[in-house]
Amino acid sequence: MKNVARGGFRKDLGIYVRSSWEANICRYYNFIGIKWIYEPQEFEFFKIKRGSRFYKPDIYLPERDKFVEIKGFFTASDKTKLRRYKKYYPEEFARLRFIIPNKYAKSKANLKPKI
Numbered sequence: 001m002k003n004v005a006r007g008g009f010r011k012d013l014g015i016y017v018r019s020s021w022e023a024n025i026c027r028y029y030n031f032i033g034i035k036w037i038y039e040p041q042e043f044e045f046f047k048i049k050r051g052s053r054f055y056k057p058d059i060y061l062p063e064r065d066k067f068v069e070i071k072g073f074f075t076a077s078d079k080t081k082l083r084r085y086k087k088y089y090p091e092e093f094a095r096l097r098f099i100i101p102n103k104y105a106k107s108k109a110n111l112k113p114k115i
Contacts, residue, residue: 015038021099036059040060042055057069
């Protein structure tokens with residue numbers, strides 16, 4: 001899979017994002033009129049002494065009370081964070097939705113002229 005990280009400040013969004021995928025999802029939400037907040041909250045795993053001690057979902061959709069995680073691939077660290085998030089914050093985890101490459105690729109082709 002091609003590396004698509006390309007984090008940076010996006011003038012059209014007015015924020016720094018960690019990847020072009022995240023930027024395009026934010027643009028899509030703007031296009032369809034869904035309010036979003038980028039990386040609104042960081043969750044700490046207080047009982048953990050080593051390794052992944054924090055998790056920050058990519059996007060929060062306040063009108064839907066959902067978190068969105070945009071993942072191109074899962075590293076071992078990503079998997080650990082998500083397991084810990086599920087264990088320590090089960091209610092928030094239940095409101096987490098994923099956007100993965102297959103869904104993103106299909107949508108991107110249709111949305112490219114719009115975003």
